[in-house]
Amino acid sequence: MKASDLFVRALENEGVEYVFGIPGEENLDLLESLRTSSIRLVLTRHEQAAGFMAATYGRLTGKAGVCLATLGPGATNLVTAAAYAQLGGMPMVMITGQKPVKVSKQGHFQIVDVVDMMQPLAKYTRQIVSADNIPARVREAFRRAEEERPGATHLELPEDIARESSDAIVIPQSYSRRPVADDKAVHRAVEAIRGAKRPLLMIGAGANRKTSSRMLRAFVDRTGIPFFTTQMGKGVIDETHPLWLGNAALSDGDFVHRAIEHADCIINVGHDVIEKPPFFMRRGLRTVIHVNYLAAEVDTVYFPQIEVVGDIANTIWRFAETIQAQPQWSFEYFDTVREHLCEHLARNADDARFPIHPVRLVAEVRKAMPDDGILCLDNGMYKLWFARYYRCTQPNTLLLDNALATMGAGLPSAIAAKIVKPARKVVAVAGDGGFMMNSQELETAVRLGLDLVVLLIRDDAYGMIKWKQAHMRFANFGMDMGNPDFIAYAESYGAHGHRPDSPEAFAATLAHCLDTPGVHLIDLAVDYSDNDRVLNHEIQALSAAVQPPP
Template identity: 40%
Template sequence: MKATDLMVKCLEAEGVDYIFGIPGEENIDLMDSLSRSSISFVLTRHEQAAAFMADVYGRLTGKPGVCLATLGPGATNLITGVANAQLDRSPLIAITGQAERTRLHKESHQNIDTVQVFKAITKYDQQVLAAETIPEIVRKAFNLATRENPGAIHISLPVDTAKEETNGEPPYIGKQAKAAPNKASLREAATLIAGAKDPIILAGNGVIRGRASEELKALVQAGNLPAVHTFMAKGILPFEHELNLFTVGGQKLPDELRPLLAADLIIAVGFDLVEYDPKAWNSDRSRRILHIHAAPSETDEHYPVALEVIGDLRYSLMALTTYVEQRSESSAHFAIRRRRLQQLQALPSPPEQLPQKIMQYLSEQLPPDAALISDVGLHKLWVSRWYQPKRPGQTIIFNGLASMGVSLPGAIGARLARPDAPVVVVSGDGGFMMNSQELETAKRLGLAFTIIVFNDKHLSLIEKHQQDSDLAVTQISFTNPDFALYAQSFGIAHRSARTPEEFSAALEEAVNSGELNLLEIIHKR
């Protein structure tokens, strides 16, 4: 058989359903093999968008999303999306074509060393130099992509290797054993918690990845432990839960509203340092860290780990729950919850009154299984602060690389990952226009979801940083197309809103329409 036939057999054995990307001359053999397979190829309009689709698909399913590009510019166009998956711990496999092995050593057309290019942003980066190695390379790639910490993998397939005749079969794929935590470390963790005056749980993205939200909630209840969550862990506790001290990160709050500052022990559960810089909440290094994760902690002077409990998070949390003792209520943290609740429910400054109300309507009107995907910009802070999901793992916020333009392609990945669940995108006009060409992809695939775009003709987050730094506000304004005509040109529905009431009605129509919708919010400044 041809080498690409063997690669496709290996991809099928790994359970790949979709590959997102753009073909090129150097991967036409792989495309030919895919045409006879059970795998659906999703033709995108830009390789960066293909990687974003694979990122969200992997994030929601737990199995690697796969993207494909040709050599040279096709490969380099993937880079932002691959790096986004790597920093957000999303399992992703990027496959790129490459020139013939006989010209890799010299300057030649479209030839760059993509293995070196991808090395810094992947967990594993391998060129296929012989066809018979394909089964081992593919198996290793999928294994590493899904182990903690999950991340991105790059496989380079030279065009002459792709054409080779070979024999082989996909290797045996066994189950990954769950690593159980050390019992002695669990008992020591319970002792550490019992000896703390004001401990608090800091829940991170690892809890979502490990499907451990219910186990975390049980620990909170068993120990009467207050908890905060990062942007990427929204929904772990219900908004109304008396021990939920809400989201941390991003927004600069007065000290009296910052729960981590009132603690002497931070119980970091599934927390990745990329989510919230410890220097922001432990600058004096006075707070000790109990690190509970599937992987050892990163070294950081502001993250002084007193104890690590390493193992499968569900096992770790279930076991720790049996050891912890019920604590009396922390008066310091109870006061912070009350003050933060008042702040969240207070009427904000005029420019934020419309966004706050929109987040309230999204919280109230979206069904429990709806996925909300936020782009990157000032609206991401609005989502993290005011949007309250009904379930964990339903809110996608990108907070590692935090690339603009990720949400529309991400919604395509989300709809394919969970075909029966509604999907809503929240984006600024800056981020939306970076990958708006993927409206054609979504329309061609017949996917229904709603894209909410705040139209204020500004890079609002950069403007805010300029203002907060007492610098000149410059180079942050632009013009937009007529979004009604723009939507019409792609054959999709357009709705607009200028008030919260108009938005509420438009949202209900859009979500219930069963169509692809662009809902424009005209946000006057």
Template identity: 40%
Template structure:
């Protein structure tokens, strides 16, 4: 068989469901082979960046690499932002890019750039294929590398002559990966002693808990230990926010209510914590906190993150072993902090002001959605409100890009979430800046027949930057812009568009949109002041 057919057989062997792609001349053979597959569905999008965003969100939700594909040159470089986003946010992804035939590599050639070198710094591993017979090894290595903790992006470049080259190779059978190590009995005992001696321990819960599918053991541990929990933005849902131990999420570089709990704590148990989300220098500025590191990998080196003990292994197994060795606490030192957070979350949540207050939008959004429905937040001022104050009850139900924090992920991410969880309702929460970066994917949603709802927080500005300019300089520059009529824009893409004229209209419009079988856009004027 030819190389492209072999590659598709290898993808089928890895149980790939979708390939998110924009077709190109140097991927003609690959696209043709994919089109003949009975197991893989091609998801054609309108921009390669969206293809990579979709693959990343697929990987985050399933734990298996999402696959995206593009042609050489501009097609490949357009994937870069989404590839980097998945790599920094720890989502498994495989990018496939076409390339000119090998015979052209020694000279200038149309659209040729060294894509492998360009993408190497933003992937865990990447390579160029020089022989079709190596495809099974390359695919297997890419999938294993992308999936391994900490997950991330891999990339394979397939020159067009290799895609057409004959091969007798076959896919490599899937085998179970290696078991993760377990902490020693001595390490568990040391950690238990530190916890039991602590007067005010606090858990910092990161996305690693969710990646490890360890929310069950984590919650059982807390039933015994009774230790308050602050989530990172990407760790939301590890503990339900209606649990008295939840302090919602922390992640702002400036002072916020939950920071008080870190000030009061004498010991921090960082579980599945990725430093890229929230720097230790912010929550441990004096480097005076005792730290227990619980994760699948060793702690990153950081002057403000020097654990006294590291429990490295499968997070769920570690917590299961630790459960029962921790003395339950009769009081919650952070109760007043939680009370203040709840007061902030409820303040103005029923405000009738127009434009709407963000608290009102979040209140109505939460009221309209079930606990297992999914919100994919784009990046902007609204993200900070969602991250900190939107109540979350289950893992992977509020998806936030907070490592790379890339604008434009909202609409593509929501489409991918709906493809993975077709029975759940999915909302893309977007600022007007991020929305227009990938609004063209509304056509993709319409063509696929997926019913997502895009809620656009409309304030005619890059709001988070505007706020920071005002705080720092007392003036703004380069942050204001105009917008099209979002209702008419939605209708031009063949989807529904709505614009509430008063605060009380938003909830019924949202509830109606969520029940429909087609994609909708709700343009919501917002006042962050």
């Protein structure tokens, strides 16, 4: 069998449905093998976008998404996407081409050491030097990408190797179960929870798996222990649940941090230090129990006293089987915090100003989106508002990046989400800065015939950094920019452009776009003047007023 055919056969053996990317001269044999396969090539306009799509596919399915690039500049364009998948815990396999490795024809033209370049960004990176090695390399790349903690892997297929012949056969996927936690570790954690007076549950990105979500809901319902989430843990348990205490969108000082300060035992499920800290540990104040697939990575703000390392769902099931509500547990203060939080979150939801207030923006999106609808956030000021105010009822319905936190991922992520979940409503949420970093993928969405809404939140600046610049008392410098006519821009790709001029018009426009086929871009002007008042002064003052009992 030709090596490129063997490579594609190995991809099919892994259950690959899509390859996202841009081929080059060095991929032509592989491209021909893909043409006659069951795998669909999704041609993108930039390799970075292809990587974001593959990572999002992995995030939503648990199976490694696959992206393709040529050598040199094509491969280097995958670097940001590799870091996005690696830090975000999203399974992804990158395939890049290379010049012939046995006989050089063009010296070092376009050649960089891509394998070495990917070393710090991927769990596994290899050049394939023999057709006979293809089955083993592909199997290992997928195994490494998908095992906990998921991440990025990379294979380089040189063009002369792709043309070789081989009688090797693909290696079947092995049956595997994740190790479960040690009984003594589970017992020690159980005793700590039982002996606490004010236990609290924290849910991080690593718990955002189907089985873990079910077990965590059962644990909360059985024990009555209140919970909060990190940004990437949103929706693991329905956030309309009466025991929900909010989201750690801010690092400190929010209502949820008053509850954290009052807790004497925090069950920290699925968090690692790559995600922005949901709270800061201080020595001697409380017991923190680390529940995760891997041991804790200790740093200055995270040093758990008890670690329960193993399959998360199994650990939480064992907790739920052995822990009942204890007579000394006291949650009255947590109830008070939640009441004040919900009252605060409702403020400004009907604000009539235009450009639109961020709270009104989030409120209108929440009203328009079905519970299983998927929002794919780029990175910008709006991310804090959505993380705090958008209450998810299902897992993976608010896809945001709180690990690499790169701009440019919102639209590509939404394209992948719509491909994976075609029956669901999907909205990309992007600022004007992040949108323009991969705006060319509008053509991809139109060409694929997707029904997709792009909510472009425009402040004509790099708004997040502008806010921080002002907050740190620097002069306003280097943040403001011009923009194209986004309506004409969208229409030039064959998409539909909309520019509402009031909150009411925005609500009507969003409803229309969600129910009308095609790609729709909504150019929505936003007023960020309340950033500091709401996210700093008001939260600090109001949450500080919620005093715990002596």
